[in-house]
Amino acid sequence: MFPFATCLAATGIGRHPRWVITVPAQVTADPTNVSAHSPDVIYIRLRDDSPTDDRCRRRSRMLSEGEVVLLESVAHHSKRLPNGRFLTMHKRRRKKLTTRSLSNENAPALLDDIHHGQVQCVLKHVWKWPFNAFALDTATGGRSLPVLCVHLFHWYGLMEHFKLDVVQVWKLFSLIEEGYHSTNPYHNAIHATDVTQAMHCFLQEDKIKNFLTPLEIMASLIAAVAHDLDHPGVNQPFLIATSNHLATLYENTSVLENHHWRSAIGCLLESHVAEKLSPIRQDLESQISSLILATDITRQPEFLKKFNNYLENDELDMKDPELRHFILQIALKCADISNPCRPWDVSRKWSLKVCDEFFRQGDYERQLGLPVTDICDRYNNTVPKIQTVFFKFMVLPLFNLWHKFLDTKLSHSMMENLRKNQQQWEELRERESSDEQQLIADADDMMLEQENEQDTPQQQNRRGSLPAVVLETVDKMGRRHSVPLNLARVTGHALPCTILRRESLQGALPSTLLVQVENRRRFTLGQIPYLEEEEEGLSISVGSSRSSGLQRSSDGCGGSHMDDRPVSAENLIPEPSIATITNTADASRLCNVIHGVTSPVLGHQATSGCSRGLTRQQTFPPIQPYVRARYLSTGGDTAAPCSSSSGGTSAVSTASSRTGSTSSEGCPSAGGGGGGGHGAGGNGTKRDSILDTDRAFKLARFSSNKEKENVDPAARTNAEIRRNSNHVNQILTRRRGSAPVGNGNGDNTGHPTPGKGQEATIPRRGSVPSDFSKQSALFKVVATGPLSTNSPKQGARRSSLPYDSNIGLSSSPLVSPSRPERRGSDGSRPGSRRRRRKSMKRRSSGGPDVLLSTGQSMDSFLAHRRGSLPVEILATSFSGPH
Numbered sequence: 008m009f010p011f012a013t014c015l016a017a018t019g020i021g022r023h024p025r026w027v028i029t030v031p032a033q034v035t036a037d038p039t040n041v042s043a044h045s046p047d048v049i050y051i052r053l054r055d056d057s058p059t060d061d062r063c064r065r066r067s068r069m070l071s072e073g074e075v076v077l078l079e080s081v082a083h084h085s086k087r088l089p090n091g092r093f094l095t096m097h098k099r100r101r102k103k104l105t106t107r108s109l110s111n112e113n114a115p116a117l118l119d120d121i122h123h124g125q126v127q128c129v130l131k132h133v134w135k136w137p138f139n140a141f142a143l144d145t146a147t148g149g150r151s152l153p154v155l156c157v158h159l160f161h162w163y164g165l166m167e168h169f170k171l172d173v174v175q176v177w178k179l180f181s182l183i184e185e186g187y188h189s190t191n192p193y194h195n196a197i198h199a200t201d202v203t204q205a206m207h208c209f210l211q212e213d214k215i216k217n218f219l220t221p222l223e224i225m226a227s228l229i230a231a232v233a234h235d236l237d238h239p240g241v242n243q244p245f246l247i248a249t250s251n252h253l254a255t256l257y258e259n260t261s262v263l264e265n266h267h268w269r270s271a272i273g274c275l276l277e278s279h280v281a282e283k284l285s286p287i288r289q290d291l292e293s294q295i296s297s298l299i300l301a302t303d304i305t306r307q308p309e310f311l312k313k314f315n316n317y318l319e320n321d322e323l324d325m326k327d328p329e330l331r332h333f334i335l336q337i338a339l340k341c342a343d344i345s346n347p348c349r350p351w352d353v354s355r356k357w358s359l360k361v362c363d364e365f366f367r368q369g370d371y372e373r374q375l376g377l378p379v380t381d382i383c384d385r386y387n388n389t390v391p392k393i394q395t396v397f398f399k400f401m402v403l404p405l406f407n408l409w410h411k412f413l414d415t416k417l418s419h420s421m422m423e424n425l426r427k428n429q430q431q432w433e434e435l436r437e438r439e440s441s442d443e444q445q446l447i448a449d450a451d452d453m454m455l456e457q458e459n460e461q462d463t464p465q466q467q468n469r470r471g472s473l474p475a476v477v478l479e480t481v482d483k484m485g486r487r488h489s490v491p492l493n494l495a496r497v498t499g500h501a502l503p504c505t506i507l508r509r510e511s512l513q514g515a516l517p518s519t520l521l522v523q524v525e526n527r528r529r530f531t532l533g534q535i536p537y538l539e540e541e542e543e544g545l546s547i548s549v550g551s552s553r554s555s556g557l558q559r560s561s562d563g564c565g566g567s568h569m570d571d572r573p574v575s576a577e578n579l580i581p582e583p584s585i586a587t588i589t590n591t592a593d594a595s596r597l598c599n600v601i602h603g604v605t606s607p608v609l610g611h612q613a614t615s616g617c618s619r620g621l622t623r624q625q626t627f628p629p630i631q632p633y634v635r636a637r638y639l640s641t642g643g644d645t646a647a648p649c650s651s652s653s654g655g656t657s658a659v660s661t662a663s664s665r666t667g668s669t670s671s672e673g674c675p676s677a678g679g680g681g682g683g684g685h686g687a688g689g690n691g692t693k694r695d696s697i698l699d700t701d702r703a704f705k706l707a708r709f710s711s712n713k714e715k716e717n718v719d720p721a722a723r724t725n726a727e728i729r730r731n732s733n734h735v736n737q738i739l740t741r742r743r744g745s746a747p748v749g750n751g752n753g754d755n756t757g758h759p760t761p762g763k764g765q766e767a768t769i770p771r772r773g774s775v776p777s778d779f780s781k782q783s784a785l786f787k788v789v790a791t792g793p794l795s796t797n798s799p800k801q802g803a804r805r806s807s808l809p810y811d812s813n814i815g816l817s818s819s820p821l822v823s824p825s826r827p828e829r830r831g832s833d834g835s836r837p838g839s840r841r842r843r844r845k846s847m848k849r850r851s852s853g854g855p856d857v858l859l860s861t862g863q864s865m866d867s868f869l870a871h872r873r874g875s876l877p878v879e880i881l882a883t884s885f886s887g888p889h
């Protein structure tokens with residue numbers, strides 16, 4: 008038997024490889040029979056003809072036939088194995104993983120191909136809270152997920168208890184790892200590792216551990232590691248807004264979570280671990296699904312309320328399996344948002360990553376002409392703002408209760424970290440806003456000075472003669488002053504605003520001004536610790552001058568660049584994923600299949616026969632050919648749900664052919680979907696090479712969709728006129744449609760729940776499908792909040808209106824008056840004209856800053872809140888402090 012703890016370190020494979028086992032001198036035991044937990048690690052080095060000593064030769068003769076098959080298999084399939092030099096996560100992930108490359112069924116799989124000392128060292132501390140998933144990921148060469156999970160399965164004795172095959176278990180976690188998108192900044196396998204480790208910590212708590220059954224432990228670990236499986240990097244509202252087939256499939260309810268748990272079951276089946284667990288399989292799947300479904304963050308208020316009731320009535324009897332399960336649900340929810348409770352350096356990194364992902368989504372939305380979700384708008388939001396809101400309204404309420412329940416050293420330490428981290432973000436936020444205010448003030452001074460000097464009649468005339476379209480554009484944009492000042496150098500999106508400023512001033516001034524402001528800003532931001540560190544390709548910051556990969560590729564004016572890029576969801580997502588599928592024909596077919604064999608809610612489907620096919624429905628054929636092969640393999644099953652598919656090449660070809668058909672099916676009536684078959688490759692460059700005809704087709708289709716759904720009916724004619732002449736205007740016009748559906752129903756209660764009959768009368772805005780508002784009452788409540796304070800006219804003009812056009816500036820409690828009154832450069836008090844200008848410039852973005860700057864009540868927040876925050880944030884905000 009090949010020892011589990013074997014470390015394979017190939018240092019290069021020559022033409023005539025020879026197997027050599029090197030054993031530390033002090034090891035006297037039979038090297039082929041070393042325990043997995045033995046500190047004496049055996050290193051097997053695959054070498055070329057370099058000289059070896061006799062002892063090694065003698066050892067090499069001890070290899071059994073099976074071991075030789077294994078090693079030959081590795082030699083055959085691997086050009087170069089990890090050799091101790093750590094690759095970055097992305098590079099490492101793209102490499103063929105040793106375990107997966109073993110195709111010879113007879114060969115014992117290589118179970119532990121990364122067993123370096125560093126890994127051991129990190130795993131040794133895996134029960135401790137100050138865990139750094141990034142460190143484990145580095146140490147394992149990007150394989151933290153299976154390494155951690157296999158370790159935990161051993162540690163909990165699950166392998167022995169359920170008589171599991173270690174090869175299959177390794178395969179299970181490799182499949183899960185592969186199901187995560189390494190291109191997601193946040194929702195990737197490292198997040199899964201992090202959450203699993205947090206869950207492990209919670210399972211160690213006396214109040215929990217003493218009551219758990221092995222089944223519950225296993226369900227908890229699998230649920231934790233698979234809870235975001237195949238996450239597309241965008242949230243549910245995005246999937247709904249883009250009419251993604253998954254949203255249809257799951258009826259806009261816990262869309263992602265449903266997909267995650269079903270994908271997890273798919274991995275259990277594909278790895279054959281499920282077969283080993285047949286007696287308990289139904290129970291296991293049921294627990295996994297219910298645990299993962301609990302991570303739907305929009306359900307947080309429901310869980311908090313229940314948890315609070317249990318705690319207050321002291322009802323949490325852990326001997327009761329139902330209550331135990333509830334605690335496991337809460338534990339997983341806590342684990343999922345536990346990053347704010349990690350030590351600052353780790354926590355901060357997670358914060359940056361999650362915001363990066365939000366901002367990327369905002370970029371997609373912008374490119375698609377969808378309403379930009381507030382929290383995802385890199386021009387209107389900042390990391391500290393997002394963090395302070397998230398900490399306060401999402402993390403604290405949950406962890407307060409969790410701490411109340413546990414009340415242990417662990418919970419104290421988490422709360423302490425949370426408090427400190429929150430303080431850090433608040434300080435950063437304060438610093439950022441005072442810097443920003445100072446900058447704006449200085450910029451205003453400079454502009455006014457220039458204007459005073461040069462405000463001649465000609466100047467006035469120049470301003471007056473600005474082309475109407477520019478003025479209109481700026482007017483529609485409405486939020487120009489909340490755009491970071493350095494935006495002009497980022498993309499073209501803010502250019503209209505900049506153009507106006509330039510137009511209204513003398514030619515030389517704006518560039519001077521912008522340069523000065525930019526320099527100043529850069530300097531100021533340089534002082535902020537979270538911007539100092541080099542993040543791997545991170546492009547988020549307060550008014551970041553860098554943009555996401557997407558934006559990098561669309562340099563220059565975003566509007567005009569739209570000409571060069573196909574405009575459709577599938578072309579905006581960096582990696583093909585479930586979010587790229589918008590083919591409703593396939594969706595309804597899938598829906599039939601799914602609902603034919605599973606219950607719609609928890610989906611505790613019959614776990615026999617069809618479940619394999621059923622699960623495979625959840626991973627769809629990619630629209631584009633550069634999808635990861637693993638997920639291509641599931642495509643063929645769409646048409647044949649009960650057949651078991653084979654992975655590998657044949658699966659790829661099946662999926663590729665399906666891709667083609669999907670593309671052709673994705674005719675205008677399908678409302679999306681196209682894009683397949685445009686060469687191989689996985690990034691924007693490849694995408695840019697799309698055929699012109701296809702691009703034209705897509706643009707046309709997009710335009711027609713937009714006309715149907717995405718444009719304020721009142722603005723449609725104008726949009727049509729401008730579409731061909733000015734894409735910037737086109738984008739802005741679309742942005743106007745960012746109101747949540749139902750915004751204009753005039754319901755002043757703040758709790759509009761339009762019935763089915765009413766729906767037709769509600770002016771449709773935005774691209775949000777009509778069923779969007781149906782599925783989330785919370786969203787509706789918050790989204791329509793502004794109606795309670797705004798006039799009907801404003802109601803029709805959703806909350807992306809600048810704040811100061813909704814309510815009087817002077818009386819606004821939300822406009823921060825903190826900046827001291829400034830004097831002009833001549834020492835005079837600023838005149839009323841100037842004051843007005845400044846106020847207008849310093850509009851609230853309507854984002855979380857509104858919430859945080861005033862300490863206002865939740866009701867007042869909801870009243871003023873615009874509706875574009877993602878549901879998850881709003882849900883908790885709405886639920887208020889518990």
Ligand SMILES: Nc1ncnc2c1ncn2[C@@H]1O[C@@H]2COP(=O)(O)O[C@H]2[C@H]1O
Pocket residue numbers: 235302304343344346347357358361362393394397879
């Ligand atoms: N530090 C954070 N800041 C803001 N949002 C977060 C943070 N951590 C987690 N989240 C959000 O909370 C969600 C919890 O479920 P998910 O992991 O699916 O997606 C997560 C993010 O959307």
Ligand SMILES: [Zn+2]
Pocket residue numbers: 198202234235343
């Ligand atoms: Zn998660």
